[in-house]
Amino acid sequence: MSVSTSRLFQFIAPLMVWICLSAQAEPQASSKELSQQNKPTTGISNQRQLLQQARIAIKYGNKKQLKQLKAKLANYPLVPYLDYWAIGKKLRQLPLKDIDRFLAENQGTAVGDWMRIRLLRELGQQRQFQTYLKYFQPEKHKRAALRCYYADALFRHGSKDNADQVTTELWLVGHSQVEECDPVFARWKRNGGLTQEKIWSRHLLALEEDNLELASYIARKMDKPFQQRAALLREVHKSPKLLLNYPRFLQSPEHHREIILHGLHRLAREDAAVAEQAWQRYSASLLFNDKEQANMLRHLARQFARQDDTQGLLQLTKNHTMDDGYSIEWLARQSLRELDWEQVAFWIDRLPLERQQRDRWLYWKARSLEELYGKAQSGAASLLYRKAARERSYYGFLAADTLGQNYSFVDRPAPITPIQVQQMAQHTGLQRARELQAIGELFHARREWSYATREMDHEELLAAGKVASAWGWYHKSIQSVLAADYLDDLELRFPLAFADIVESVSEQVGRQSTPLEPYMIYAVARQESHFSHDAKSRSGALGLMQLLPSTARATAKRAGVRYRRSWDLLSPKTNIALGSFYLSTLLNRFDNNRFLAAAAYNAGPTRVAKWLKETRQRLPHDVWIETIPYSETRNYVQNVLAYTVIYAYRSGTKLQLLKAHEAGNKL
Template sequence: MSIDAKGVALLLSLVLAVAAVPVAGEDAEKAVAQREKLREARAAIARGDQSEPARLKRELRGYPLLPYLDYWALSKKLPQLPYGEIDQFLTDYRDTAIGDWMRVRVLRELGSRERFRAYLEYYRPDKITRTSLRCYYADALSRHGDKRAAYELVEELWTVGVSQPEECDPAFNRWIGDGGLTPELAWRRHRLAVERGNLDLASYIAGKMGDGQARLAQLMRSVHREPTQLADYTRFISDEPEYRDIVLHGLHRLAREDAAASDRAWRRYEASYLFSDEERDVLLRRLALQFARQDDMEGLRQLLARSEDFSDPRIFEWLARQSLRELDWAQVEFWIDRLPESEQQSDRWLYWKARTIEELYSKGRADEAVALYRKAAAERSYYGFLAADTLGENYSFVDRPAPITPRQVEQLAAHPAMQRARELQAIGEFYHARREWDYATEGMSHEELLTAGKLASSWGWYHKSIRSVLAADYLDDLELRFPLAFPNIVADVSRRMGDNTALNPYLIYAVARQESHFSHDAKSRAGALGLMQLLPSTARATARRAGVSYRRSWDLLSPDTNIALGSHYLNSLLDRFDNNRFLAAAAYNAGPTRVARWLEETGNRLPYDVWIETIPFNETRNYVQNVLAYTVIYAYRSGEKASLLSEREASRRL
């Protein structure tokens, strides 16, 4: 976004946030007046006025965000490094989010200007995790402190497979100049870089090696690009220890291209090099997974037969799903029985073991299947609901509100950090609001986290409410875990969609809950925005078709716009996939083109539960299962009863 765009987005977020933090009567008028004075004071600070902020500060006495005026004022002066004011600020706001953040900003300023004696005074190892600041610290220590401790830190910062920020260069260069970079450390970082695929970094590291080691480093990068070279066994058998690393990395790379060739090479090299048990297990898991992905079942069977002690639940789960896709129920049972007992007792595999027994043994083991279904049906989950439907029984919701009193919530709400978080949210300072909240909740007890969840829910800060109860590992308060967020917007959008669609409020809630935990300003790495995580390109195309007002990407931070566009897009996927909700959910996550291709590959031969279980992408499979289960839970939360699947959805072959 441009600066102007950020300003518009901030204004929009301010309106939304104030609406999410309701205050009534005189308190409302007072809050509006205080926020206006804060805005005036901040503007005065920005233009260098000193008298106006001082006057407004007196009028804002007792206002939660008064410390932020000090923060903004000091930030304006920070390039001048007024040490007395910095010290006073850090003392006044010790052990607060804003105090720690100011310390970070001070350290950035000191490090960039090489004020390293002062840097050592302000640095706190227990508070600082940013790599750039740790590198400044190593540089400062090496100049004015304990050089041995400095170089221990430099070695730690050096030995990674990624490029480090430029702030690390001075410390690295001094360490290298003092002889700290040994051939072993150079090779280790080169190996890590190659393993991460950072060949440019690896080439840079090789430039610091002697000729012999640089030649071996070049060979490793060459094998990374063309691992089939490992077929020339005589070329790679050597007493030089670097060859062992080259071979092991090459075997992993070759497995991605040709698991059978990698397996053959492994058997030859295993006899020549002493690999550790861990290295052996990791490679065998890679080989097994690649055999499976390359549909080489015979190669996989031979690998497992040669490795009787091999056990990897991921591989066995993959094989069970592959057998499901082929409707080979005997093999499904075989692979389920290979899983660890704890996995077999999960609701997922209890359900599939029961399904397998029904398919293989008809009535012969009916009681066993029923017992397994009943055990799975006790869970509030996709598989639990599937099992309950099979038995014709009611779903288990296990809805137990967290045992937190209103008094506990009131006491936490009065905490200064919580008051600051709430008011920052209200004025649209979401970054600092989250910092205050996260700082205040870090290290909280189980009970305190539940209290925080209740408090966030009362503020309409739904994503923090959900995350607090998850952090407390209390999963049975359905009001906190599955809030009926933005109910008027959801109901209005659903009503406007009409009756000729499978879209209903519960499905909208389920998708928004899965996508963003109801964080209206959520942004993904892929650029998706808002509650229902829409890409601007998708939003633009949907807006044209649906007649929804949409001008700029930050419009998606508005719950009204986002829910409207997300619901219209979801409805278009329902139209495309014959009102089938699980196909539409899969398309919402993975794209409609992929779903159409998956349907073509399966050719109308799989039952619905098998099709969902064998969705190729783990993320999409979990997404679909969650959305279906959440839809049922949101119906329950709304006082309604809903089935996991409609009769039409459950009867279709895919």
């Protein structure tokens, strides 16, 4: 492929994405009237094609054709992007007159702010620092590269004190800064701004981020006395048990104070019991302040928990007043794992009051009372169960099952009128976001939506959520109701997204493999991605049901689903099919137990098999779930189970949280 052909491909790639997106099945809208009104017509499709032609005209500098196309696109929402792309093509020439006009016309918009950022980058690279100060906005621009240019501009054409302050903030980080900062730091050092104390502080910050390479580099800038302290700090960082040589560090304890604190935190990660003893020894000689003491005790408690050292954590809580809810909850779970109901109640009573009132601990307090006292405390237990059962949640549903009462769904549509929704649908920013989504410019689409909704009030966010749902942009509808803190509109929070695909795949899986209810498919997709078809995790999982390409490839062979490359996982149809078939294989492996399959979907089947082996079929189902070692998996399983019930309700079906074989067997 030639260079020119490669560049053309990059330029028209969004058109290819648009074609792929347009070929996907249209999701159902939550408001038929709004959906019909805003359904893409032949006219809007024609405008999208004209837009792509205009982009190619910009690419090849065909001004006459661009002018003609812009005239045809006069009322199209993405017209500002044509100016954005056209100016961007000649940005190195700094056409400030055109840029000023563009910024004035698009003030406060995503495209306007992004143009300003691109201009600042160009001005910084060309070292046009006086002009840079005209366009830089200190309260908005937080990118390190832009702030380094800003510090340079301030030193040359503004306040040197302000330049020093900005540079100090940029310096005091635990990671390497961008190369744009190098000239600023060099001048700052020549002018005496870089003190030994600041070098020491960054050296410590680097070690707190476990960045030994940077710490070693920073230490070379120190004077000899500081270098010796820094070398000792790095030794302790690598071998924290050096702190057990108490005479060495207590000869001049104040001089070694930061080294001791850093080393104790590192030592606790290796051996919390040893670190706790060392802490007692050092705290007897050094007057650590209240914040340092609280931080160390909290850190020790969590390390005891992570190292499964129940006795160590118990002793720590006995010797010190602990307000760390995390550690107390861990002790309660350990007691659950041992089926020690007296200790379960004991630790729940020591949780902060706010945590005691959560549905989770209301349920477990009631369970402990029943296990300890039976009918003698049935009234108190029932009261706690009733409180928990008011919640639309995993533990709310468990409590309701215990009481034999109906679930509390609390389904209240957002109090928004059709007129408000119609008006919001015409919001310029949302229209731009929708069109950018349609042509495959997903990054710009998300940015436009975020800009448009960032200062909306409660009612506006709910109206935006309704619009997003009607447009089939389900993850934005979910985000909007969460931002509005309105959690009772189940149509928006739990949309029946991609319903045709889900129903079809559920039937197909049932014919080929272990039956899989559509409600569980919805629940997993809702938990995994909020129905964002282009979601990508740090681990490389892709799409609605967050599949790794390796898992997708292996599943496709068994399921007979066409799969060629990871890009295919961005297709809702392919992703839901592969994710559902994989989920059905997990159900088959774990005897059609949905919560074990959900745990395996999140943490992997090998880990789940290991956990089952450790518990030796002695734990009730609710205890097993509550004591899953990974908090992420524990919450994942509970959410998937609760969401499955909610999706059944949304589909007009009544479903129990747990089936008889799931609730009846011990694990």
